[in-house]
Amino acid sequence: MSDATSLHRLLKIKAGAAKRLMKENRLYQKEEESLKQKLDKFIADGAENWDIKNTRNMMEESHRLVEDTAKRLGGATQDLREAIVASQKVLPSDDVELATANGILQEISI
Incomplete structure (x- = not known):
């Protein structure tokens, strides 16, 4: 396996993991907000203590x-940042996997 192929694989794995965790984190944040609203409603309505x-x-x-x-x-x-830095030294700047990984990194930073 060539160095470029292993870097593509590394970028794909690291980018996928970061993207999955970003989605998971946002999902839990929405769930927490939803439960907070539900709790406030229960308290306001005088629901049962349970x-x-x-x-x-x-x-x-x-x-x-x-x-x-x-x-x-x-x-x-x-980890994704480090993989991108390592890949930029070997892969051309217009590489698709590198661009995808950079896009995911920017999406996470938002």
Whole structure:
């Protein structure tokens, strides 16, 4: 396997992992916001204590998942950055995999 082929494979793997973690993190953030609104509604409507407690527990779990995926996303982003830097030394600047990886890195940074 040539050096360019192994770099393409590395870029594809690192970019895929970062993109998946980005989506996962955003999903957990939306879930946490949704549960927060649900909790506020339960409190305002005077719902049963069990409903409030259960929703609060689910919201706290979502918050932990947001923090965990954010931490893993940070590591994956750093790995992707390093793979891009290593690839830029070998691959031409108009390489498709390199451009895709750069695009995903920019999308994560937004």
